[in-house]
Amino acid sequence: MNSISNKKINQVTDQTLVVGMDIAKKKHYACFVDERGRVLKKSFPVPQSREGLEWLYQCIVEAMKEFGKTEVIVGIEPTGHYWLNLAYFLDEKGIPLVMTNPMHVKRSKERTSLASKRLLDAYSLDSLDNKDDTEKLARYHPFDLESLKELSRPLPDD
Numbered sequence: 579m580n581s582i583s584n585k586k587i588n589q590v591t592d593q594t595l596v597v598g599m600d601i602a603k604k605k606h607y608a609c610f611v612d613e614r615g616r617v618l619k620k621s622f623p624v625p626q627s628r629e630g631l632e633w634l635y636q637c638i639v640e641a642m643k644e645f646g647k648t649e650v651i652v653g654i655e656p657t658g659h660y661w662l663n664l665a666y667f668l669d670e671k672g673i674p675l676v677m678t679n680p681m682h683v684k685r686s687k688e689r690t691s692l693a694s695k696r697l698l699d700a701y702s703l704d705s706l707d708n709k710d711d712t713e714k715l716a717r718y719h720p721f722d723l724e725s726l727k728e729l730s731r732p733l734p735d736d
Contacts, residue, residue: 589676595647597638601657601664602626608634610641618645626660631667638673655680 590596590613600607604626610619619641624634638650652668653676654661661677668675 589651589674591649593646593648595638595642595645595650597650597652599624599652599654599664601654601661603660606630606664608637610638610645612645612647626663628667631664635667635671635673650674651676653678 592613594613595618596611596613598609598611600621606624606626607621608624609617609621611617619637622637624630642648642650651674652664654664656677665675
């Protein structure tokens with residue numbers, strides 16, 4: 579296994595609270611699990627608003643204390659542009675965000691038989707964060723969208 583895979587696998591330790599989130603337009607769903615994929619907190623709704631994200635942060639802090647975790651990592655399947663508010667918020671709070679390919683989530687859901695799709699999505703993202711599947715995750719790095727837009731604009735003719 580190459581060193582990139584090792585780094586990805588080592589993101590999740592026994593001290594890590596893993597938060598899997600299903601991203602949506604108005605309401606996300608989050609689920610907390612440990613490093614072995616055991617559910618610590620069942621899927622719950624998180625409003626797509628500053629207040630909702632602040633509430634999620636408080637839930638994360640409380641869960642870290644309750645379960646004796648010192649680190650946290652949030653895993654998502656990026657959906658359109660709806661994940662960007664969450665990404666900027668987590669970056670502001672210093673919480674790492676990892677993203678997974680939608681095809682990995684689809685295959686994981688096919689192997690699981692949970693009733694609710696939203697609950698299933700949050701759980702599936704958490705279950706991808708176990709040691710065998712962590713190499714499928716890519717860490718989000720914040721960037722300046724305006725700088726990227728500036729690069730893509732045509733230069734004026736002289």
